[in-house]
Amino acid sequence: MTVSECRPEDVPELLLSAAALFAEDGGHHDPFMDTGWPAREGRAYYAGLVEDPECLCLLADAGAGHLVGRLRRPDPLRPGAVTAVLESMRVAPDRRRQGVGGALVDAFLSWARERGANEMTVQAYAQNASAVAFYRSRGFRPFLVALTRS
Template sequence: MTVSVCAPRDVPALVASAAALFAEDGGRRDPFMDTGWPAREGHAYYASLVENPACLCLLAAGGHLIGRLRPPDPLRPTAVRAVLESMRVASEHRRSGAGAELVAAFLGWARENAANDVTVAAYAANHGALEFYRAQGFEPFEVVLRHRNGWLSTVDAAH
């Protein structure tokens, strides 16, 4: 398996993988996800990440990983945070080691950049992703809870 750091010429492949992630994950699990965003805005967005030294954009067979260093947070001033912002491995390459190689490359980059706090977010309903990230050494830290009916149903009921 080959993991490579994205160059500007790789942006179309990065956009295609991100678009597939939007459709496969967010589009199935988040009713507000704009699955058309990568096609409209993705090229400029991902091209800027490829050029940004505080970002890591990787490609591997059938997938990608985007990592980012976050600026210091005044509430956690000693945390140097690296965020695994986006990752996808195409279904035909899952369980091949591609995901583990992408994460290992990201963790190496985070270590090289003195990160001492490394995070990833996943949909609670994406049990496969949660299991995968746990196997890579991630553990639950924060939990975001969302009201199942949302505020709009309450407002509609009042009218």
Template sequence: MSDQRHEVIVRRAEQSDVEGLVACSGALFAEDAGTRDPSIDINWPHEHGPQRFASGVTDPNRLLLVADRGDGEVIGYLTGALMEPSAMRPVKAATLVSMYVRPAYRRDRIGRRMVDAFRAWAKESGAGSAQVTAYASNAEAIRFYERNGFASQSVTLEATL
């Protein structure tokens, strides 16, 4: 990467972005889940990501966004999914499944732009709520999501067996 900064564009992912999505997802797994959850397969993005992201580009119930430096280089991504209403929860919900921005770009408000785009997509898709999950030990991510309008709703407790 050169020192010259391009204008970062947040846009829907295309098939040509799959390699960049896999690279960013791999970096997220290594940095986040790989340091917090020993049960996670950190190779998952490289083994299954290409097919998963390729199918998600055209799936109307999924949102794949990329942060593109303006030259086609993917420096971040966000994936979201819609969950249809059920008898138990009669409200369509949108889940922010994963998000990553390369460390060199983290203070440039790219994450906020992607979350804003996710929330707009969720609302346009008829979702009544949006949710995101973060590891309890990832205080920086939790603060980020709280600054972007998310609030704690439940806590998951886990025991290793």
């Protein structure tokens, strides 16, 4: 399993994986998700992330998946928390349960710790039981609960 940091020339592959995540996860679990956003706005967004030293963009093997993380500095309400946010992760369906997700998360956790993060967070759709179970298996635990009403 090869996991590597994205370079500017990797943005198209990162964008393809992110667009697939929008369609597969957001499009399935969120009726308000704009699944066309990556095609319209994604190139500039992900190119900016690749260049941002406070962000981490990873690719796993050829087309196996991606991870996007970012570092958030302490705010006045939680001055002791240096938080690394796992913003986005996808593993291609044919590569799931082969260690790809674990390799991506392990690389993210190492990157976060090297930068002084003492808290790592991720959000997943509550109805995506496999994602929630995966993140729990990697040591994440519930902290906040978002409740929604339509």
